[in-house]
């Protein structure tokens with residue numbers, strides 16, 4: 001069965017490379033210039049440098065080609081997902097849609113599954129998330145991810161179809177927990193990068209990871225997720241990866257903030273909008289989210305890293 005990936009960024013291209021080991025894959029991008037370049041060079045040098053694309057991978061800018069597959073992965077940044085789905089909803093209404101985005105929509109506070117449900121209600125909706133850098137997947141390195149789908153049968157089908165020799169998928173029906181884990185770990189990664197960039201030490205990073213995880217659980221429980229989902233690949237697993245590796249763009253943005261350096265605004269950093277969205281949610285749900293609050297203030301340049309840490313350390317003492 002052919003599979004389509006919409007979004008020829010780092011992640012979409014990497015997953016398509018892995019899926020192409022099993023059968024035909026179509027990668028769709030809105031830019032025909034980008035597609036021509038990919039066809040010519042058999043590489044996506046701008047987004048996934050150094051990776052030769054396999055023959056089973058076809059690139060297209062035509063939605064008619066993309067819509068031939070029944071399973072469609074959406075590998076675009078979270079803040080663009082609604083626009084993409086609205087634009088192509090007619091072609092997508094009878095498909096199985098699998099969002100790969102990690103974030104919360106700023107205007108609505110919704111995750112990718114809810115956005116798919118609102119924009120293409122007749123489709124089936126799932127989420128692919130978990131600890132995985134695009135380059136690792138594309139190089140064939142071993143990776144384990146969560147495939148979350150509230151419909152158990154559809155989830156099983158997707159698990160079979162999307163598992164490859166280097167991509168092992170675990171199934172879950174808790175889409176709310178899976179999408180919150182993937183979104184919120186990015187906020188904590190910015191905090192950890194900031195602490196490391198400001199030379200606050202690895203102990204500070206461990207504290208931020210652990211207390212950040214407590215914030216992730218607080219939101220998850222308030223949103224009706226299963227608490228154990230946070231302990232899985234989509235939560236703890238991705239938190240561990242993203243908070244400790246310079247391959248992560250969220251972590252690298254944090255490093256820049258900590259060092260007082262500029263960061264390329266063209267790079268996709270999902271945690272910035274998500275921190276603001278989660279901050280709004282926390283206020284609405286009356287949740288105590290001090291790390292998220294500090295990250296929002298850091299990215300808005302309302303606090304320096306030192307002021308943020310002083311603020312966190314000076315909070316009233318409490319039970320763990």
Ligand SMILES: NC(=O)C1=CN([C@@H]2O[C@H](COP(=O)(O)OP(=O)(O)OC[C@H]3O[C@@H](n4cnc5c(N)ncnc54)[C@H](O)[C@@H]3O)[C@@H](O)[C@H]2O)C=CC1
Nearest residue numbers: 007008009010011012075076077080101102132133134268
């Ligand atoms: N890069 C990675 O290692 C991983 C990324 N992800 C997630 O995948 C999602 C995409 O990230 P990347 O591929 O890394 O980002 P990227 O910045 O490499 O690529 C994003 C792609 O989306 C396209 N795009 C943006 N707006 C669009 C629109 N309105 N219509 C059509 N296409 C549009 C861009 O042209 C670009 O090709 C993010 O939510 C990210 O958190 C998940 C796991 C790993």
Ligand SMILES: O=C(CO)COP(=O)(O)O
Nearest residue numbers: 130131132133248249250
């Ligand atoms: O989600 C990722 C790894 O699982 C990629 O992280 P970044 O978006 O921070 O690069």
